[in-house]
Amino acid sequence: MSEIATTTNPHLAAVTPELRTWIVEQAQAGVSAPRVLQAMLDAGWCEEVALAAMEAVLSEHLQGTAAAAVQPQARSEDLPPAVPVPDLTLQQHPAFLDAGDRQVRVVMSLQQPRVVVLDGVLDAQECQQLIELAQPRMKRSMTVDNNSGGDELNADRTSEGMFFERGEHPVVAALEARIARLLGWPLENGEGLQVLRYGPGAEYKPHYDYFELGQPSTATLLRRGGQRVGTFLVYLNTPPEGGGTTFPNAGLEITAQQGMAVFFSYDKPHPSTLSLHGGAPVISGEKWVATKWLREREFH
Ligand SMILES: O=C(O)CCC(=O)C(=O)O
Numbered sequence: 201m202s203e204i205a206t207t208t209n210p211h212l213a214a215v216t217p218e219l220r221t222w223i224v225e226q227a228q229a230g231v232s233a234p235r236v237l238q239a240m241l242d243a244g245w246c247e248e249v250a251l252a253a254m255e256a257v258l259s260e261h262l263q264g265t266a267a268a269a270v271q272p273q274a275r276s277e278d279l280p281p282a283v284p285v286p287d288l289t290l291q292q293h294p295a296f297l298d299a300g301d302r303q304v305r306v307v308m309s310l311q312q313p314r315v316v317v318l319d320g321v322l323d324a325q326e327c328q329q330l331i332e333l334a335q336p337r338m339k340r341s342m343t344v345d346n347n348s349g350g351d352e353l354n355a356d357r358t359s360e361g362m363f364f365e366r367g368e369h370p371v372v373a374a375l376e377a378r379i380a381r382l383l384g385w386p387l388e389n390g391e392g393l394q395v396l397r398y399g400p401g402a403e404y405k406p407h408y409d410y411f412e413l414g415q416p417s418t419a420t421l422l423r424r425g426g427q428r429v430g431t432f433l434v435y436l437n438t439p440p441e442g443g444g445t446t447f448p449n450a451g452l453e454i455t456a457q458q459g460m461a462v463f464f465s466y467d468k469p470h471p472s473t474l475s476l477h478g479g480a481p482v483i484s485g486e487k488w489v490a491t492k493w494l495r496e497r498e499f500h
């Protein structure tokens with residue numbers, strides 16, 4: 201067996217079950233290896249790693265061992281088309297960005313997946329205010345049920361949450377205006393701000409924020425403003441241990457720190473965006489975070 205087909209190959213640590221499934225599905229749908237490789241290169245994989253991943257996944261699959269890991273999914277030969285996404289103005293590599301009523305510090309920026317970390321998006325007082333406004337309204341978090349489009353309890357998401365209406369309170373409106381300004385994306389395209397609280401042990405297992413195509417609920421969800429194309433998370437406190445935001449396909453973990461924010465975008469509802477992310481378990485203390493999901497069009 202060639203060396204790259206072994207699971208100890210460090211390149212393969214980055215191959216998640218979703219990517220594995222996708223590679224196998226492309227092969228099953230008759231997509232040629234060069235086209236699969238090109239899609240991975242377009243998604244930002246380096247050629248050597250992409251080739252190693254493809255060869256290992258496909259040889260494992262041919263041996264029959266990957267079959268059980270393949271989830272039934274809509275098969276399509278082509279990726280969904282890329283759409284415009286919000287982004288920050290970082291062409292001049294600025295140290296700070298103008299958020300309208302304050303300057304925020306640019307901490308780091310990654311192209312693929314597109315992830316930008318900012319500091320100073322909210323001050324400590326604003327964070328505290330959001331927590332206090334949200335606290336009495338917290339309920340066990342739900343996720344969207346793919347069949348009905350309604351809410352469902354989800355064991356992968358052990359946080360509590362609530363939603364503000366857009367502009368519901370001056371501190372909510374101030375944050376929404378900063379996000380719209382930073383991202384150059386209409387405020388109206390934002391869903392209502394969500395606040396989440398995670399206690400010790402609580403987490404949000406890795407997931408995608410976009411709506412998966414081909415699910416019964418998707419058409420209903422898309423009618424309210426199109427796809428989700430970006431996520432802007434602001435940490436409202438600093439958990440002493442744990443509670444970072446992880447991007448397993450990028451080997452990246454953002455530490456949760458009060459007032460800092462992580463923005464990420466996904467130009468198509470597809471794992472090749474590498475936008476798989478999760479809220480890591482809180483180890484001690486608690487974690488409070490505010491999430492703004494951004495749609496393609498006005499959210500209503
Ligand atoms: O809590 C986190 O760090 C992640 C939250 C998240 O993924 C979401 O709200 O969609």
Ligand SMILES: [Fe+2]
Pocket residue numbers: 407408409431477
């Ligand atoms: Fe998420």
